[in-house]
Amino acid sequence: MSSPSTPPKRPLTLRDVSEASGVSEMTVSRVLRNRGDVSDATRLKVTEAAKRLGYVPNKIAGALASQRVNLVAVIIPSLSNMVFPEVLTSINEVLDETPLQPVFGVTNYLPEKEESVLFEMLSWRPSGVIIAGLEHTDAARAMMRNADVPIVEIMDLDGDPIDAIVGVSQRRAGREMAEAIIKAGYRNIGFMGTNMPLDHRARKRFEGFSEALADAGIEIADQEFYSGGSALVKGREMTEAILKRSPGLDFLYYSNDMIGAGGLLYCLANGIDVPGQVGLAGFNGVELLNGLPKQLATMDAERHKIGRAAAEIIAARSRGEDAPQRVELMPKLQFGDTLIRS
Amino acid sequence: MSSPSTPPKRPLTLRDVSEASGVSEMTVSRVLRNRGDVSDATRLKVTEAAKRLGYVPNKIAGALASQRVNLVAVIIPSLSNMVFPEVLTSINEVLDETPLQPVFGVTNYLPEKEESVLFEMLSWRPSGVIIAGLEHTDAARAMMRNADVPIVEIMDLDGDPIDAIVGVSQRRAGREMAEAIIKAGYRNIGFMGTNMPLDHRARKRFEGFSEALADAGIEIADQEFYSGGSALVKGREMTEAILKRSPGLDFLYYSNDMIGAGGLLYCLANGIDVPGQVGLAGFNGVELLNGLPKQLATMDAERHKIGRAAAEIIAARSRGEDAPQRVELMPKLQFGDTLIRS
DNA sequence: ATTGTCTATGATAGCGCTAACAGAATTATC
């Protein structure tokens, strides 16, 4: 372990390493990238000099010269909803085993923000783009079509992809839940969800849910929407409100597990028999639910698989291999303890 | 709205826009960056041509030429612990109002991984680095010292910073909680936490906690450690185990709120009077707690403020302004319903 | 020796932009 060199004023370049090791810049470059034939003796000299100087290659120059960038743009609506960090984690895991590096951008569910984040990211000429959802501004679509790199739209499956797509049909997920609820004998069904017109996935689940109910001749008996605040608290509050207003409800469907968990805790705390008096279900399959006193019925959104599959498509395509254009994952209904009356 | 142009085979460059608009590349560059004087007429021609062609500037070339990069490296241990996405969200918020763009890297609490992520990030010559914790490999420290950009170490305050530092004293946070517990009259105290030797912040809290107890002549009566799995579930399980093993415990301190919440739910479900029989406290002040039947005593880790302050330091420094070298935030003890016996 | 085949290294020419300066066009000043 040599002690670190004194802080350089002028930033180090290949030339410095080249001079320090007595070989050409080209050879240094070869050694540092492990490319081409270099004798062991030179290799040693160079790595030694590079380490001694504390040289860090300049990828900007490298990328410009080689026209290759190892970045993958990953664009998601939010970090507050645990779903997205989980997707990111999976993407990370997969890309860790490749030369690729994810770069994250957050849109706050705003199409214009998405467009600007995308523009910014594309200007770094990434090797691929993973982006949540299918709804984008015209300009954003055009940029992605023109970018000439693999684009993977994730999470949602209901719509026309630009390039590749990985996700679950949100509409169908809503449908399946509705069908399971009907089959379990519930008829007086309330819905609670976010009041976020730009969360297209929640919207599509809701649409699928209502459609399936309509097919069975059932209408949603009551509904509540919220925005902002702690989801768990909102779940309690909305559940209290909806049950006070519509005491006849026998089932409550929540558009996500956090508000569902809030609702469940409310029912348990207030002596409401679940699912005897009221059945409950959420969506996402968040890990949190396992720790609750009762297991909330939910549907696993397969977000880890989604992240993996998307990253694998980018990785494969960037290696020149081909990869699936469409990966449909099937969310599994987990009945838990709140859907089937025993 | 002109329809998008046909997908170009050869990627567009400034030259294409220059030719399309009949001015020099330099003028196009000026228009696109809003820099220097350009007549309105030319400006219009250029923006029009750029939009029509769907030109996206190449920041790689731009950065190389200008020696300016608008990226800020943000390095955190994990995305699974909500604390970090929350910090990222705040960093994002602040940087959104600047020309800077965060780039995230995840280390999985591994020093070697941190070193490699850091190396990778520094090779893009970012305008600043925000990195969690004060513990790094020697090589990592050397790289940061040599990088000649602002470095902000966050979350923790107990140790020697490389450059700037923003956080809370974890040791002191542990101390304060211990003191509050003692003051409330508890004497038989159990501890539960992660078994992660590399989570230095949890370790320091634990140390501060034990020290303060020792000062009062108290020793930790029993303890449990976990790793992996759903924290809420682990909280239940550990609580059950520790209470069975040491029925005399009158207080349980959890190293984070998720396991604390699990413990609280376990106690409530099993008719254990909280805080009459057993007092409880966690750490972090996660929003989730607000939705629980009882409010768990905790300490707000100020992670939003940490993110904001760190990003503001980078932003200020990158504008050439000066900024604080050390920001100490004071975690506030929130007593909730589980610490003070009424 | 002659030619060919490797292996190891170097020289050259950009990658697509922008900094810095130069110059043309326009307006102001006396």
Place this chain on the structure above:
DNA sequence: GATAATTCTGTTAGCGCTATCATAGACAAT
């Protein structure tokens, strides 16, 4: 009307790397 000041636009020369081709040396086959 001449000069200076003020726009505006263009020219040149890199930024720090890598692709590509050239070349020198080592060795083998002929």
